[in-house]
Amino acid sequence: MAIPLTLITLVALPFLAALMIALLHDASRAVHSGIAGGASALGLGLLVMLAGPVIGGDVPSASWQWVPSLGLDLTLMVDPLGLLFGGLILGIGLLVVIFAHFYLYAGEATGRFFASLMLFQGAMLGIVIAGNVLLLLVFWELTSLSSFLLIGFWQHKAEARQGARMALAITGGGGLALIGGMVLLGLIAGSFDLATILERGDLVRASPLYPVMLGLILIGCFTKSAQFPFHFWLPHAMAAPTPVSAYLHSATMVKAGVFLLARLWPVLAGTEAFTVIVSSVGLVTMVFGAGVALFRHDLKSILAYSTISQLGLLVMLLGFSLEMAALAAVLHILNHAAFKAALFMSAGIVEHETGTRDIRRLGGLAKVMPITALIATLAAASMAGLPPLGGFISKELMLYQTPDLVLLGLPWLVPALATIGATLSVGYSLRLARHLFFGHPREAEPHARAHDPGFGMWAAPAVLTLLAVLLGLIPMLLAGPLVGAVTGAVIGGAAPEFDLALWHGVNLALILSLIAVAGGVLLLWQHARLLTLWERAGLPDAKQMYERTIGFADTWVRKAIVATHTPSLQRMLLASFAVIVALVIDGALVGGGVFTGTRLGLPASPPAIIAWVLLIAATAAVVNDSRNRFRVLIYISAIGLIVSLAFVRFSAPDLALTQISVEVVTILLLLLALNLLPKDPPLLSAAPRKWRDGALAIVGGVLIGGVAWAMLTRDPGASIAAYHLANAKPGGGGTNVVNVILVDFRAFDTLGEIIVLGIAGLGIFALLDTTAVGAAGARLRRWREDMPHSPERHPMMLLMASRIVLPLTLTVGIFLFLRGHNQPGGGFIAALVVAIAFLVQYLAAGFDWSDARRRFSEHRLIAWGVLTAMATGLGAVVFGANFLTSTFDYFTLPLIGEFELASAMLFDVGVFLTVFGAVMLALAQLSHIAQRAARAHAATLADEKDAP
Amino acid sequence: MSVPLPLAEVIVSLLIVIGGSFALIGSWGLVRLPSLMERLHGPTKATTLGLGGMLLGSVAYFQLVRGEWTTHELLVSVFLFVTAPISANLIAKVHLHRLRLGEASEAAGPAGRPAPPTADTDWATHEAPHLGTPGDMAGD
């Protein structure tokens, strides 16, 4: 089987298995565990196939491009290190699957369990055989995520959820740091390909960014492998089902950090910083973990802290930056995987059988469950580092190395602490075994129904324990070549000469470990007294700290967010205006340039000045009088008058027409709305706020006014408008350049513009369509007119006048429309005039009377208007020209004489229809909604009456 | 028409001056007269003769001085003649209405409050027009 295929299958298998299990989540447990076990076994087989050549020294690898621009390639490679870890992951994985199959209780979601387990296995496998650091990161974060699912498997348990969250937060967070570190590493090394990076160690260590990078990467590793002070998530991960714990904490999850340290050893190791930080952190963790483990009573908790301690040991060894230490680490990884998995499983068995994990309630189980006792005791012995077991050898090696490292200038420090650590681990290991299996039962209840489980359940731990034993008896035969090769891979060169054996003659290491054993026994003997001391000491619990930190952050961040983000329009606008003002000031200061330009001013005529005064006064009145709303509307229309007058004066007749007609429609709208709104409610703002806003407003006004002045006093440069002026008649067929721009040069704008108006009409309709029902309807029905009204609904003179005004106005509208292309006017203005004509009818004769005589549906008008405009645009396309290309021609008919037809006129028709429809829709909807609400209510009441 | 230019200019100027003066007088009346009903008379001047004068002036100007045929100014007058009485009428109605309500800002003028036409009916502002009478527009 070709190497690339092998590798990709190797990684893909677990994921595929997970997928299959997820798809078959309703199938039986056997199916699930079958798939999972099968996948693990298959993977293991593949790995074994590769084992020979890999240990032989060649590195099978394959690479596919993924994101070249990023340097993220799908590179896979199996070197001895990867092989070792891969073996552990798959092998122990397989055993865990078997164990779990028997362990899980009936009715548990085995599908979800095994799927998550396989997901996790795949992620782990990916980490160890990834040949690209970015790819490694992908799998790294995947392990955090999948472990989240595994730890939280028992969703109903609070501690499971907390444990899962904590694990995710810590390891995921560390993962983020690692991302930073890895990207930096890649940037420094100039490549993200692992092999390349490993060759460029010197370059990396020389880089000024090395410390930052190192720090980030170490955070990643330490969080993952639960090093002090990031250790606390691990014990709480014990809320997971025991098989999960066995898997995560022996061979996989927590080992990932160690793996990464080993993986990057050639690049990172050797510097002062690396050695001191890593080894001291490891040392502290080892001692600390062991110490805590000694005083725990929960079986799994003891194992958890022992794991922390053992991981500390590994990290410390790797931190030594010594080849032999690395070798020791490799060996211990192997050992630890074996005995720790075995211990977890036995713990699981004990819990499964006795229903408790509290060792204070257990004891003397050896009689009732001898097999389990044998397995667990042997494993514990290995953990304690007693001969003739594997643990002993690796610990020997460790102790042998300790004198070579000097911390704080104290040569004895490291050996001493290491020995203490060892002593403690002997202590808790022995305590574990003894409390569980020897002496006599402390409580009857759990003891009563305890017995050895079936073969299926103890087979897995048995195998592991056997491994642990053999690692002690025949280490060289069993693991020698592998360890050698792996060490070579770790240190990135040839492994040093080494011999693994129980007996090296009497040397420092032996003495130290003897001390350790003796001390361990002593500890066990004095345990009760020590325990009281320990409990009196009452060390702070890191978990509570974490919880408190999170809680603190949550409350305060929430306070801050709520305080700043309660939706208040005034705040939003204040922020916006403040930003604007600041930016304008910035522009004025930074940009430089002159304020007043060179353009000659036009002297203002007296009426203009008076009009200006009028505008200022009216504005002031609006602001100052804004409480009396009706009055303000009068002022507003005065302002509108002046503005349109200004447009007339500055030769913009079209604008004047538009402004005037829009003005009146707006006023009608506001009056209609004001009828239902409060007429003169008390003002709300307090004085200080008024001053603040006033100041801001004045500054803003001065700034914008100043900008306008600066703009007006400059001479315009060459404008594209010259082209419009030149081509309006010949190219657009119209003499009113503004109109030609609107319907031809920039018809696309106009298309959007009428659509805006149409949508506004629709939106308003939709808003008011529902006023009759719900709270609004109820409020409307109860709505009492807040000012006494005249009983006369339709004043006679007005009504009579309106009847003659309508045709007159219509004529004017048509006139304005037809001449629009050549003289001021056009579809938009015409539409407004016509709309006003009809609105006068509504005003005079009332809604119902006029509406009954209406012959058009506003919705359809809008739709047809837009369609007409679009049709003119697409018509051009049909004739092969660009969208909205216009054409025009002059025709002569007998009697009528010459007249012009332009396609732009058709477009203008579209404008007319849409605008007219939108305006009518808006105002007609708004009129007399109170009555309509009452009517709708009556109708519903009638229906309800008819119903029964 | 062939009118010698000087005469034409005289006509135009005269019309403009008359128009301007009446507009001013109207607004002056708006300011100085004692109460709303009196002030209401002011704008009617401005509307009729004031604007009329200026519009005629414009027609005459384009006609006689520049020789262009522009007549649509007259339309402005047409509209105003139709609409001005209505505006006045409605404002008066509002005045009566608010007078009856006793709004503080709405003071009765020297003419006092209008008495009801007869004992049994009141003005339409205060009493809905009777069915079938000309003022009854409810049917429409």
Place this chain on the structure above:
Amino acid sequence: MIEYALGFGFVALGLALALNLWRLLKGPGVTDRILALDTMVINIIGIIVLAGIAGGSGSSFEAALLLAMVGFVGTVAYAKFLLRGDIIE
């Protein structure tokens, strides 16, 4: 000659506007304000007409026409609001 007439007209209408403004702001009655606005429209039409003569172009007369119509509608709307509240009932 016409120039002088126009000048007079402009000044007269300007003054008229000022007087309207006074009435507009002073009141006292809201009816007075409406009336002032109505008059203002008339005067502005006047100004536009005179400006038309002064500029010698008829292109702004539509504005005058529209103002005449629109001023009426505005006044009616205001009055109807004060009389009936709901201007379109």
Place this chain on the structure above:
Amino acid sequence: MSRLLPHPGLSVLLVVMWMVMVGDLTFGTLFLGLVLGFAIPLFTAPWWPGRPKVRYLSALGYCGLVVWDIIIANFEVAAIILFKPNRDLRPAWLAIPLELTSPEAITVFAGTISLTPGTVSSDISACGKYLLVHALHAPDPASEIAKVKARYEARLMRIFV
């Protein structure tokens, strides 16, 4: 006939207005004007249910009369505003009894009164038999009423039959 041309007078007015607005005397304009003069009244007919019978010739005469009165009265009122102090002012409410019955006629009558300065028709009685007029300066209300009725209402009675 009346269905195709609901308001002949209006149609004529529209055609004239169109010609005035467009401002040139080509046949094309007239044609378009005629089309509009025919179409628009037809389109707006529903909004003007009434079909008043009008004597158009005498109506024209009436218009002339009104215009003349406006000019005269303008000067009178101008004089009042400029020279008569408020204390000498004799404003008065006049309740004019109506003989006209059709709303159109009454509206025209009231409009005339408003247009001729010095009098503003303010309201109509609920029974529709009286017109409330405010006179700027009417030392003798009765004669004022009589004058208005004689000068305008009588003529309108003849126009609106």
Place this chain on the structure above:
Amino acid sequence: MTLADHLPILPVAIPALAAPFALLVMRRRRALGINISLVSCLAMLASAIALMTQVSDGTILAYELGNWPAPFGIVLVADRLAAMMLVLAATLALIALLHAVVTRADRKGWHFHPLFQFQMMGLNGAFLTGDLFNLFVFFEVLLIASYGLMLHGQGPARLKAGLQYVVVNLVGSSLFLIALGLLYALTGTLNMADMGLRVAALAPEDQGLLRIAALLLVSVFALKAAVAPLHLWLVRTYAVSTPAVAALFAIMTKVGVYSLIRVVPQVFGDGAGAAAWVPAPYLLPAAMVSAGIGFAGVFVARSLSEQAAYLVIGSTGTLLIAVAGWQTATLGAALYYLVHSTIAAAALFLVAAVVARRRGGFADNASPGPDFADRSAVGLMFMLAAIAATGLPPLSGFIGKLMILKSVAALPDWGWAWGVILVTTLFGIIGFARVGSTLFWKRALSGEATAPAATRADLVAPAIALALLAALSAGAGWASAYANAAAAQVLDPALSARAVLGEVAQ
């Protein structure tokens, strides 16, 4: 001329035609209206993809509306960036529309589909136009349509939020107009390419005005993109909108980002004197603050939709951090992340909707409720959406963040940027983990299991969104290459100037 020559107008023309037709048939024959809407979205997608294939080789299509030569008429410019945004918009529209139809959210009023189509027209137009005032017009189109959509379904909450949303955007529009007026007064043109050339030729005494105009314009875009401190309007607006609409809105803030990316290099590039790279001093800090606020919001939010709303702010901030670099690499990263974050936010809104539909009174609040239908399936979807939102593998967010981190490292103050990005991610992780575990794992002791959902069809839309994210991650090689190419194209205004104005302008 074949239809291919008119390709650039199609994305605007299709919805502009579909909307009125839908409006005409809506009242009587609803089904027909829905079909019109769906078909139009498909057509949009097709045309957008066709456009993408045309421009992917680097050609820039300039479409002169009305055959008026640029800069005198309005011209549509289709380059890689525009095509990318068009495809994104169409895809998103399809998903949102699907969800709206399946959940019958479109039946609460008569105007959903017309408004939806008009909204799409506004978006596509904004992405295509090469004319500054035309950009304003399309902003207004998409805004007014969004008002309508945002208020769809109404109810007090939406009305309150809607009022604020509308008013704030009205102020923004006014600002836009002022900036436009100033720019026209200075340069005498509205065409972006042309303006870019003319700005470079401005006299020293006009520099102050130029800078003011530029800053105002940029602040308008910042307001649309909800960059702190102009972001306050967003949260409530998005949180209360109909989920399908909110999902579509995920791209609305990106319109602001797009405009920024489009206008700044084109108009205020190196040659722009006092306005060169004008947002420079402010953009990076503002972006960082936005990212911080956004993910802090995710961290403390108490409901899924609220979280999603904050996420929109946060992700926009994150991608603006990259934009602030104005280099090909950073901009490329930003563009890739833009696509990702848009879809991710949409997915989260949709998942929130799915949850709310199933939990009855408990809605999507982060409070333990009774068991509900398809809990594990929905839970998985939420987890994936959260993964995407925080930028964890295997979904595209991870690659996006890697690209941003890597490219940003070349900038002077990369440390800050990295810190913000990494820390905010952590906040996101914790927040999502907490809400997710409460919603999907914790069970309220009281309260009976809510009835099984009437339909599972509502799972389709979010599933599609998530699948897209997976695809975006799998095809990251091509996507990132395209994004970088688009960035390079945008950063070289001469290219589009040549395409729009022809050689003469050079």
Place this chain on the structure above:
Amino acid sequence: MTYEFLVASAIGVLVAGGIFLALRARTFQVVLGLTLLSYAVNLFLFASGRLVLNRPPIWDKAVTEYTDPLPQALVLTAIVITFGMTAFVVILALRSFLESGSDHVDGDTVTGDAQDSLASDDTHGERP
């Protein structure tokens, strides 16, 4: 006194008034503020073509000098759009007042507002 000064100062005053009113707490005042702002903005945009007297952009053989027509077209578009937006916001304000009985911009209930005639009992706002 030049026209330029009049226009510029008028714009300034309108902007100031607009900003101040827009920052008030009542929807109606905010609407007024937006209206003032839009006047100012339209004038500003119009002013970008500079001020020219008696040169309307109506093409004529005789005339050679015109004012800049483009800003006029832009302002026309702007007026229309602003009108649509204003109309919408007015209705929206009214609608939310009817729904919540408060015309406060944030929908907060204001103590002392008598306008809300709806007793608090029936607020069955939305029908699902």
